[in-house]
Amino acid sequence: QVQLVESGGGLVQPGGSLRLSCAASGSIFSISINRWYRQAPGKQRELVASIGRSGSTYYGDSVKGRFTISRDNAKNTMYLQMNNLRPEDTAVYYCNAQAGINYWGQGTQVTVSS
Numbered sequence: 001q002v003q004l005v006e007s008g009g010g011l012v013q014p015g016g017s018l019r020l021s022c023a024a025s026g027s028i029f030s031i032s033i034n035r036w037y038r039q040a041p042g043k044q045r046e047l048v049a050s051i052g053r054s055g056s057t058y059y060g061d062s063v064k065g066r067f068t069i070s071r072d073n074a075k076n077t078m079y080l081q082m083n084n085l086r087p088e089d090t091a092v093y094y095c096n097a098q099a100g101i102n103y104w105g106q107g108t109q110v111t112v113s114s
Helices: none
Strands: 002-007 010-012 018-026 033-039 046-052 057-059 067-072 077-082 091-099 101-104 108-112
Antiparallel strands (some): 018 077, 033 046
16 A cells, blocks of 8 residues: 655746645555546546656656656655646646556646636
């Protein structure tokens, strides 16, 4: 079992920045890949970024060059640094851990609006 808790969402103006955190506990040794997803109202859940056990990363086209995924193994925490935010980044952001099966956090709301 893996438990994930997100934090760091909020309201930010266009062009601003936020950093999301995802703290993991439980059988974290079994996690092979961590991902951030987001879901906007009326839209399907979208993969934003991922980081593998080796540190390899992937970014969706809409966030390349603006978002950075990272992980602090000592703190069992994954981060998503989001810069130059746009209104279309507004969504609930979920962290995900693949450890045999997929585990999900509860989600954190990010709203980009002036």
